[in-house]
Amino acid sequence: MxxxxxxxxxxxxxxxxxxxxxxxxxxxxxxxxxxxxxxxxxxxxxxxxxxxxxxxxxxxxxxxxxxxxxxxxxxxxxxxxxxxxxxxxxxxxxxxxxxxxxxxxxxxxxxxxxxxxxxxxxxxxxxxxxxxxxxxxxxxxxxxxxxxxxxxxxxxxxxxxxxxxxxxxxxxxxxxxxxxxxxxxxxxxxxxxxxxxxxxxxxxxxxDRDDSAYLRFLETVGTPAAREALKVAQRAILLRRAGLVARYEAWAAATGDTFRLVGSADKALEIAVLRVPFMFWQRGTPADVAAIPGPGATDGELYSWLDDTTGLALYADTTARHYIPYWYQIGTQLGYVSFPTAHLADLLRHPGVAEPRSFVPRDVPLRFDRxxxxxxxxxxxxxxxxxxxxxxxxxxxxxxxxxxxxxxxxxxxxxxxxxxxxxxxxxxxxxxxxxxxxxxxxxxxxxxxxxxx
Missing domain, CATH: 3.40.50.1820 (Alpha/Beta hydrolase fold, catalytic domain)
Incomplete structure (x- = not known):
């Protein structure tokens, strides 16, 4: 039947x-x-x-x-x-x-x-x-x-x-x-x-004390070539940080947005870069793999790709404040994930910046219920x-x-x-x-x- x-x-x-x-x-x-x-x-x-x-x-x-x-x-x-x-x-x-x-x-x-x-x-x-x-x-x-x-x-x-x-x-x-x-x-x-x-x-x-499941997944998903291409793109963005942060700040000024919650456009950019592999594979298709920018990519191409992959508006105040309840739940009960960082260690400036606390005002306590x-x-x-x-x-x-x-x-x-x-x-x-x-x-x-x- x-x-x-x-x-x-x-x-x-x-x-x-x-x-x-x-x-x-x-x-x-x-x-x-x-x-x-x-x-x-x-x-x-x-x-x-x-x-x-x-x-x-x-x-x-x-x-x-x-x-x-x-x-x-x-x-x-x-x-x-x-x-x-x-x-x-x-x-x-x-x-x-x-x-x-x-x-x-x-x-x-x-x-x-x-x-x-x-x-x-x-x-x-x-x-x-x-x-x-x-x-x-x-x-x-x-x-x-x-x-x-x-x-x-x-x-x-x-x-x-x-x-x-x-x-x-x-x-x-x-x-x-x-x-x-x-x-x-x-x-x-x-x-x-x-x-x-x-x-x-x-x-x-x-x-929440052991995020190895996410790290293992992100080190094995897709093909080795695709994973390596993502790492290369992440490093390229951070190596050109000054120019890309300037673009980010110009976008915020043009739209009337700010970075008071996260702290700065520099921090927001670093969060976006750290989240690249997670966000990419969450929505990625074979066509997206082919579109990962290579070594010859311009600043504009890197910026546009990062925006398409991670949604840069998410980390500026207009949208970030809208999701404070989400980050509060993540930081008190739901738990979060970890991202591979070894290949970026020499380029990172803000330890722990991708944690829920970056998106929850300091006067709101975050006590995790294990x-x-x-x-x-x-x-x-x-x-x-x-x-x-x-x-x-x-x-x-x-x-x-x-x-x-x-x-x-x-x-x-x-x-x-x-x-x-x-x-x-x-x-x-x-x-x-x-x-x-x-x-x-x-x-x-x-x-x-x-x-x-």
Whole structure:
């Protein structure tokens, strides 16, 4: 039986249950909200406690409605006295009796109405959650004391509990990179909120004291010639540091940007150079290997290549301040990576400049919690069920990756894939398993909720 046949059967069965069976099944829980038809979904959303319908955007594909929402969340889920903040959500609604995909960004919400692979496969609703302290979802007050993996997981838990009133069927969670990490952390603390989780390209920095996995990866990925070409380009940039820093400063002056957070354009350039191999292989393709500048490259060519590879705007204040919460998480719980430096040792001026502290104001404390990631890793390895990890073999982000040990879980690899590895990139056999798993998880959970068994 093909995947498409299974999808049609699942859809037909779900429709039959919703049309004929709901009237005779057990009554919904007392707190449940009546499930809306498409015409009344706006009213149903407004009726949810603590939820604000900010706007409906008329840009969704046919069969969907796109809503921007704000949910009042506790700043501290363990202390109501700490106050609240409004968390940004977006909803792609198609039908209340379809599965719902919980989409974690790990950063700010994206207002472009793009469905994830899971939502496309299941033809389901999609609820996007902006991560606390990103975008507009910022608790009041200075600092980031409530930016922890547990607080964010509790945010997701409250979202699921609330929206189950409208969408009582199957829930599947998904996310990529940092969003995938957030999906895993949500499952760790609330394992039964969703029927399964699809995670793309998520790092697992379980042991921040030993970054040898990343160093080994970066010394073996690709071909020896490509790795050597990157090292040559890195040295060439630092050997011509003065001219390239001047270009960087001229760009900042022209755009009104500054380097107060990092300290100087010289430091920012050094950070970018150190991150070259990681950023290159994270997105690199065979065509990119051919474009690595050689010994005869001009200053302009080196500068443009470095900008294309690492994004020089990331280290100037306008963008860097936007990502302070990211670096705070890296420096307190998530952990970071190391980069090969032996070939650059004689050219480096700023020891430790690529560490999280360079991007977090000095008045914000960074105390690393060494227990946080090992706790997540143990749960995934010992108890994490219905977890699907999709990774690319060329992606340094997953040099340390998750190893699920619970039932119905797998790690699937895209040969030659990078940080954008998707289900569509898998081998036919692996893609079939992944799609079957999603349909199976959604089907089992769907019937559990609709029939009340």
């Amino acid at each position: 093909s995947v498409w046949t299974r999808r049609r059967l699942l859809t037909s069965a779900a429709t039959a249950v919703s049309a004929a069976g709901l009237a005779t099944t057990a009554a919904p829980p007392a707190r449940a909200t009546a499930r809306p038809g498409n015409a009344h979904v706006s009213d149903a959303l407004r009726a949810l406690p603590g939820l604000r319908l900010i706007e409906e955007r008329h840009d969704a594909e046919p069969g969907y409605r796109h809503f921007v929402l704000g949910l009042r969340q506790p700043v501290d889920h363990t202390d109501p006295a700490a106050g609240t903040f409004e968390q940004r959500l977006t909803l792609l609604h198609t039908a209340a009796d379809r599965p719902t995909v919980l989409f974690s960004t790990g950063y700010e919400a994206v207002l472009t109405p793009r469905r994830t692979e899971a939502a496309v496969l299941l033809r389901g609703n999609q609820l996007q959650v902006e991560h606390r302290y990103f975008g507009t979802s910022r608790p009041p007050g200075p600092g980031y004391a409530y930016l922890t993996v547990r607080q964010a997981a509790d945010d997701h838990h409250r979202v699921v509990r609330l929206f189950r009133r409208l969408y009582p069927g199957a829930w599947i969670s998904t996310g990529g990179s940092k969003g995938g990490m957030a999906s895993v952390y949500h499952r760790r603390f609330h394992p039964h909120d969703v029927a399964g989780t699809v995670v793309h390209s998520a790092p697992n920095n379980v042991d 227990a946080a990631m090992p706790d997540i890793d143990r749960w995934v390895h010992r108890r994490g069920s219905r977890l699907l990890f999709v990774n690319g073999t060329q992606d340094p982000s997953v040099a340390e990756h998750f190893h699920p040990g619970g039932p119905d879980s797998r790690v699937l690899w895209v040969p030659g894939g990078n940080h954008g590895a998707d289900l569509a990139d898998l081998s036919p056999a692996d893609r079939m398993w992944a799609e079957d798993a999603l349909v199976r998880w959604a089907g089992q959970e769907y019937f559990t909720h609709t029939l009340g068994t």
